[in-house]
Amino acid sequence: MSTAEKYVTGAYLVLLGSLLLYLLIIALKVGRLEQELADVTRAAREKHGG
Amino acid sequence: MSSLSRGLPFAAFALLAGGFALAFYWAPEDADQGFSQKIFYLHVPIALTAYACFGWGAWKALRLLWTGERRYDLESYTAIHMGVIFGLLTLVTGSIWAKISWGEWWTWGERQLVLFLILFLFYSSYFMLRYSTESGPRRERNSAVYALFGVVLIPVSFLAVRIAGTILHPTIFTHEGADLPWQMLVSFLVCLAGMLSLAGTLYRVELTGKRIDASLRELRELLA
């Protein structure tokens, strides 16, 4: 692979890497939201007598 | 979710995959720059998408100030968030392109890079503004006004960097070659459409996440 090819591939990999990183962040966020939703649901059940 | 937003992820996938395929397998290689020109199909769509995000954020900011509807704040914030992400990607891909083209990771002669640096600084300050102000109508209005300043700064900075080139930092570097062969233009437009769709998809995802966050917080307070 020539130098130019290496850099070009690198640039496109930056995009791919960023998207994967973003995906990871969103996955963590969804996990957190799921947890919070469970908490809030429990609190609502307790408040209204189960 | 409107049917338009439903289609966005599919459009993003198809257009980006198709666009990159066209760029590598169909579009001719540039006579002057050779293979390294292929970064053009990545870097410029990302840059234009960043501008579009900032513009979208400014539009939502204007709507907020106009109507006072609180939902526009989250929409404006998310759009600008996307803009900063794409702006950062612009700087990184632009830097790689500069490295192949001229051997330097950074050059003040590349106008697009300098412009994005200024905008990146500006919109990073936008985030500082949001983080250091208590949430509420005041923060929403202040953010909206600052977002409007940002979108006005884009053409002003563009002009400034352009005239600066004449004496301060000679713009001897430029990527603009001769007229673009039509195959390159078509491939580029497909990539651009794909990148915009990608930004739209990410925007929707991010916005939904933020809205759910806000709703959960509100529910929590109601149940406390």
Added chain:
Amino acid sequence: MSAYAGDVAALARKDLLLEVRSRDTLPAMLLFVVSALTIFHFALPAGSSERAETGLLWIAIVFTALLGLTRAFAPEREEGVLDGLVLAPCDRSAIWLGKTIGMTAFLVLAEIVALPAFALFFHPLSWELVAAVALADIGIASIGTLLAAIAAASRARELLLPLLFLPLAIPVVIGGVGASIASNPGSFLGFLVLYDGVFAILSWASFEYVVTE
């Protein structure tokens, strides 16, 4: 229309009178700018070009302006009268205009000392530089007043104001330095006029949104 002008004049006069009486801001700006110019002399190695010195003058101007801007709403804050001002029966944009005129006056007064000091320490000035400084003052005061109001709502206003201000100040520095050293100062001065016009209008129109509770 004349009521508006009257409000603006009253507000500007108030700020200037307050400063004459309390003498908080302007002496600090004067001392700061002369100290900065002195430091610049030591920061520049021997044989530095006049162009480099001119560049540093513009840095001094921007940071002196920042110093003054952090005090833009200080009198109102200290006396707790900002709400009263906002509730006053005048167009809120008149507050902006009055403040901006006052701030421009402060900047001009600071430069009446700074520019001769620069000429004394470094090299003589050109009229283009003076014109550029005057134009820059208007732009800096315009956006600075608005940004000071935005920063006032935050928890860390002294930190936030420079962050909000500096990216917007970059075109001003480009225009100012360009006008001072280029062979075609006209286009740079013209650019500064454009900058002032665009951002003054934007600041004037958006001020009411940032100052209401």
